[in-house]
Amino acid sequence: GENVEQHPSTLSVQEGDSAVxxxxxxDSASNxxxxxxxxxxxxxxxxxxxRSNVGEKKDQRIAVTLNKTAKHFSxxxxxxxxxxxxxxxxxxxxxxxxLTFGKGTHLIIQP
Amino acid sequence: xxxxxxxxxxxxTEMGQEVTLRCKPISGHNSLFxxxxxxxxxxxxxxxFNNNVPIDDxxxxxxxFSAKMPNASFSTLKIxxxxxxxxxxxxxxxxxxxxREQYFxxxxxxxxx
Numbered sequence: 001g002e003n004v005e006q007h008p009s010t011l012s013v014q015e016g017d018s019a020v021x022x023x024x025x026x027d028s029a030s031n032x033x034x035x036x037x038x039x040x041x042x043x044x045x046x047x048x049x050x051r052s053n054v055g056e057k058k059d060q061r062i063a064v065t066l067n068k069t070a071k072h073f074s075x076x077x078x079x080x081x082x083x084x085x086x087x088x089x090x091x092x093x094x095x096x097x098x099l100t101f102g103k104g105t106h107l108i109i110q111p
Numbered sequence: 112x113x114x115x116x117x118x119x120x121x122x123x124t125e126m127g128q129e130v131t132l133r134c135k136p137i138s139g140h141n142s143l144f145x146x147x148x149x150x151x152x153x154x155x156x157x158x159x160f161n162n163n164v165p166i167d168d169x170x171x172x173x174x175x176f177s178a179k180m181p182n183a184s185f186s187t188l189k190i191x192x193x194x195x196x197x198x199x200x201x202x203x204x205x206x207x208x209x210x211r212e213q214y215f216x217x218x219x220x221x222x223x224x
Contacts, residue, residue, distance in 0.1 A: 001169070031210050032210030032211070034212065034213075042217075043202060043215040043216065043217050043218055044154070044202070044215050045215075046212050046213075049212065051210055089153075089154060093210060095209065095210060096142060096161060096166075096208050096209055096210075097159070097166075097167065098144050098146075098156035098159045098167065098170075099144070099146075099154075099156060099213060100156065101153055101154040101155075102153075103153045104153060104154075
């Protein structure tokens, strides 16, 4: 089955700086890669996703890049703000299958 | 739309008791997923349904766990008998099928003492 590795497990950045979280996946048939943000005690919320026929996608301060050959994808957050503090999960999915999640990154924005 | 609805939101039970978690997916969605979240194991897929049919239950940890989807608007996850290591947050999610977004419910926090 699919295996998703996520790094780092904790990331602390100064407010206004950029944050990058990286993930690798094992199943070359995976074709959908979402990123979820989860605040304490809340449900995971989708913040951005990318399909395997696209190399990059951007939504305001958030961008995701995908390298299918290397089987890795990354989340980039620019101009970080205090409300960006949360746990971020990457995931991979093949077709209509369920999501396989990474272990999560605790992002801390230092004022 | 009310989103994915789960009940109960919190459940505290004693070891050995039967626990039933409930989920109502978003109307029109044909895929339903059950996930479990713990500190040690993160977010894990337990089982998913397409058009009310179970497709992959390889994530169900033991025979003590069972899930049903009798119709397009309702699913249950049952644990019988429950054990302390089943303590976790159980999320239900629904989607329109294919490589698209899954919408998560608020989760059920289960504590087994």
